[in-house]
Amino acid sequence: MSKLDFPWHEDAWNAFSAALEHDRLSHAYLIEGLQGLGKLHLAFRMAARVLGAPWPAEDPPIPLQHPDLTWVTLETDDEGKQKKQIAVHQVRETCAELAMTSHGGGWKVAVIWPAETLNPNAANALLKTLEEPTPRTLLLLVRSRMDTLPATIASRCQRIRISSPPRAEALQWLAPRGRDGNWEPLLDLAGGAPLMALLLADEGADELDMRCRKDLLGILGGRREPLEVAAEWARRPVPVTLRWLDVWTAALVRLKTLGEGPAGDAESARTLQKALERIPLQRLFRYRDEVRSAMVRSDGVFNPQMVMENLLLPWADQLASIRGDAAQGFLGDR
Known part of the structure; x- marks a missing residue:
């Protein structure tokens, strides 16, 4: 093929x-x-x-x-x-x-x-x-x-x-192109677009996934400062990082909805489980709306560091509810 x-x-x-x-x-x-x-x-x-x-x-x-x-x-x-x-x-x-x-x-x-x-x-x-x-x-x-x-x-x-192909068709198209056919995580990260999944594989998205998970768990566990992580994330390709954050939040929504425990090593799973117990499901949905609003605007018009700071700071308090206009989503529709 x-x-x-x-x-x-x-x-x-x-x-x-x-x-x-x-x-x-x-x-x-x-x-x-x-x-x-x-x-x-x-x-x-x-x-x-x-x-x-x-x-x-x-x-x-x-x-x-x-x-x-x-x-x-x-x-x-x-x-x-x-x-x-x-x-x-x-x-x-x-x-x-x-x-x-x-x-x-x-x-x-x-x-x-x-x-x-x-x-x-x-x-x-x-x-x-x-x-x-x-x-x-x-x-x-x-x-x-x-x-x-x-x-x-x-x-x-x-x-x-041009729409993304059905998931089964996309995975079938990607299967003979390496990774032992394990394309599902990258296809999620690519929003269902097979060529983007190929590009992400070439650009080391597996390493990106590992680093982003480590950074967010570090914030949740109090081992990393959100502003420091935001500065690092702002230097990476913004659309891909935002897509990763969208996929990450969707995974947390599924875990919260199904009542399942997170995978990973014991310490990471424990940190994430404690956070999930505190975060209301509705807050996760609202946070994902904020991420998607940022994705729409990721064309270089805004300040990437400011966007990353606004998206990462809430994790330092396990997405605790906030008051005022920001509670409607700082990047949401006004």
């Missing part, structure tokens, strides 16, 4: 191919879903299909190199650091390119990723092209976040939602 054989793409791919064959192709598609589902791969595969370019299964060219394809992504600054937004000049240049005659006498295609990073001026520039598209042009926008792209852009695209 090819590493790039993604069964969860097939419904979207078949619908797109049928639209192309019957001359019913939209002028713009918005491909959306969690990180780790291969959405960018699908966009370039679609571009290759429209442009008649070869698409080898084993080693496809990402980004696809073709004279009639424009690739729009985050630029780097003079110091080599990646910028946080797609700029207006990039979109204007792309729209001008789409308006020109095709080199091959056929379609012209632009792929924009990550579309959620379009700054307001860039989004406005793109809107003009979406409202008055040039014939035989195709825009493919790819995003992993649902809350930042203007509705005026999303509403003018045909949306392709």
